[in-house]
Amino acid sequence: MSFDTVLTRRLGIKIPIVQGGMQWVGYAELASAVSNAGGLGLVLTSLPRVERMLMSNQLTALTQSSPEALRQEIRRCRSMTAAPFGVNVTIMPAINAPDYKSYVSVILDEGIRIIETAGDNPGAVIQSLKAAGCIIIHKCTTIRHANSAIKLGVDFLSIDGFECAGHVGESDITNFILLSKARQSLEVPFIASGGFADGQGLAAALSLGAEGINMGTRFMCTIEAPIHLNVKQAIVDGNETDTTLVLRRWKNTMRLYGNGVAKKAAVIEKNSASGLFDEVAPYVNGQRGREVFQNGDINHGVWTAGQVMGLIHDIPSCEVLCKRIEREALETLSRLRNLVTASKL
Numbered sequence: 001m002s003f004d005t006v007l008t009r010r011l012g013i014k015i016p017i018v019q020g021g022m023q024w025v026g027y028a029e030l031a032s033a034v035s036n037a038g039g040l041g042l043v044l045t046s047l048p049r050v051e052r053m054l055m056s057n058q059l060t061a062l063t064q065s066s067p068e069a070l071r072q073e074i075r076r077c078r079s080m081t082a083a084p085f086g087v088n089v090t091i092m093p094a095i096n097a098p099d100y101k102s103y104v105s106v107i108l109d110e111g112i113r114i115i116e117t118a119g120d121n122p123g124a125v126i127q128s129l130k131a132a133g134c135i136i137i138h139k140c141t142t143i144r145h146a147n148s149a150i151k152l153g154v155d156f157l158s159i160d161g162f163e164c165a166g167h168v169g170e171s172d173i174t175n176f177i178l179l180s181k182a183r184q185s186l187e188v189p190f191i192a193s194g195g196f197a198d199g200q201g202l203a204a205a206l207s208l209g210a211e212g213i214n215m216g217t218r219f220m221c222t223i224e225a226p227i228h229l230n231v232k233q234a235i236v237d238g239n240e241t242d243t244t245l246v247l248r249r250w251k252n253t254m255r256l257y258g259n260g261v262a263k264k265a266a267v268i269e270k271n272s273a274s275g276l277f278d279e280v281a282p283y284v285n286g287q288r289g290r291e292v293f294q295n296g297d298i299n300h301g302v303w304t305a306g307q308v309m310g311l312i313h314d315i316p317s318c319e320v321l322c323k324r325i326e327r328e329a330l331e332t333l334s335r336l337r338n339l340v341t342a343s344k345l
Contacts, residue, residue, distance in 0.1 A: 001330050006189045007156065007211040010135060011114055012084045014038035015326045016202070016212025018137070018158070018191060019219050021088025021116055022304070023166075024290045025227055028073055030318070032080030033224035037322035041085040042116055043073050045103055067102040074110045086114030086137075091122045100125055108132050116158065126152045139193065141169025143181050150188050157182070157190040158214050164194030165217050165306035168245070168255050176208075183209030197311040199328020206333070217306040223317045228296030231303070232315050240310030246284060246302070250277055254284075257305040259298055261288075 007016045017039035019031060031041030045064050064070035070087070077085055087107050091100060104125060107115065115129050118139035126136055130153050138149040139158040146157045159182050161175030162168050173181075175194055182190050192205035193214035205213050219225060221235045234257065244258040246265045249272075256262040265283035272279050288301025316324070 003326070003329075005206070005211040007191060010155065011040055013040050015322050016191070016206075017322060017325065018042065018116070018212060018214045020165075020193065020214050020216025021090065021118070022216050022220065023286065024293050025220055025225055026088060027226050028077035028080055029226045030219060030222070030224050031085050032077050033222070033318035034219065034322070035081045035083040035085040037318040038083075038326070039318075039322050040114065041077070041081070042088045043070070043077055043085065044088045045070055045090070045107075064103075067099065067106045070103055071106045071110060074106070074112060078110075084114060085112075086116055087112050088116040088118070089122075089125060091117065091119035091125055101128070104128050108134075117154070122149075123152050126154065137191070141167070142171050142173070143178070143185055146182065146186055146188075146190070150186070154188065156211070157186065157188055158193045159190050159210070160214075161192070161194035163307045165243075165255050165304040165308075168194075168253050170248075170251055170253060175205075179205065179208040179210055194306060195308050197308045199325040199330070200332050201311075202325055202329040203332040203336070206329075207336075216304075217308050218312060218321070219318070220305070221312050221315055222321055223315060227293040229315075230296035230298055231293055234298045235305060235309050235312055236315065238305065238309035238312075240307045242309060243305055243307055246280070249275060255304065255306060256302045257298070257309075259302070261299060262302045265302065 003016050005016045015038040019034040019039060019041050021042045021044045026042055026044030028043060031043045034041035064073055113134045115134050116137045117126060129136055136154040137156040137158050138154040139160055140146040140149060141160045149157060159178055161178050162172050163174060175192060179192050189211045191212045191214050192210040196213040196215050197218040202213050220227060221232045242258045243255050244262040244266050245253055245255055246262060246269060247254050249269050261283050265280050268280050284302050289303040292298060292300045292303050
């Protein structure tokens with residue numbers, strides 16, 4: 001048995017799993033491993049909103065610091081896999097915004113036709129990509145935003161529940177409600193993002209109307225994820241309660257691993273009389289988070305992780321993980337079918 005969903009058919013993948021576009025993690029090593037395992041790997045281009053707040057006059061926080069760097073990363077990923085993979089483009093306002101047009105040109109020049117978009121005002125980027133025949137997966141945290149993306153012509157929506165790592169939105173809607181609302185109201189196929197780590201979760205997402213799942217934190221905790229083993233072990237050791245929400249005051253809420261730095265930022269945010277972002281900025285500096293992934297000191301800076309930590313208990317290869325999720329999901333769906341019997345008159 002195998003999966004046959006709109007997602008697997010349109011993207012040419014075997015298992016309906018998409019790798020999340022994670023800052024400082026979404027490099028060729030991980031993207032190619034996910035694609036080789038039957039899912040869809042993503043190379044990350046841009047950076048989250050907090051980096052723009054901190055570094056509005058610099059581009060050094062970009063995962064790919066220039067269009068040419070992105071070109072080389074795409075080529076590096078292609079050298080590692082013959083399977084489909086995509087690129088994430090996160091669009092955020094800034095005083096000196098990245099040259100998105102050049103990034104898009106590189107993506108198209110390199111023959112990439114599967115793009116995950118996220119962020120504010122993505123219309124111009126989506127228009128350019130759609131004109132070139134790309135398949136667009138757009139990430140949303142509300143149905144309202146999803147409907148706006150549909151008007152732009154996206155092909156899939158990635159519906160991101162409040163459980164997720166990173167930017168959780170400001171509506172605090174968990175996936176059990178959000179996915180069902182998507183099933184009831186959206187006319188475009190969608191995938192489920194936030195809180196997924198196993199085949200039972202994939203089966204549940206399909207039952208709620210999704211065409212597949214997106215996983216970020218779970219893929220951070222794999223052999224091929226290009227981050228320090230200490231970070232992966234912290235995820236294995238963590239519980240669903242070990243995350244912290246910060247930046248809510250500035251309507252830029254992020255879910256972070258609940259280390260001392262994140263908790264200190266949350267306290268300052270709550271107690272600040274001035275309400276100035278500058279007071280918390282030193283604690284949420286993304287460069288220090290990047291250094292965590294490199295040096296393995298999990299308390300050196302803030303880094304994103306989802307509540308799904310409580311469901312993660314090992315550090316497998318992407319191949320082992322994806323095949324296990326596939327097997328668990330098929331077994332779960334089979335078990336559910338066996339719960340239904342013919343009515344007795």
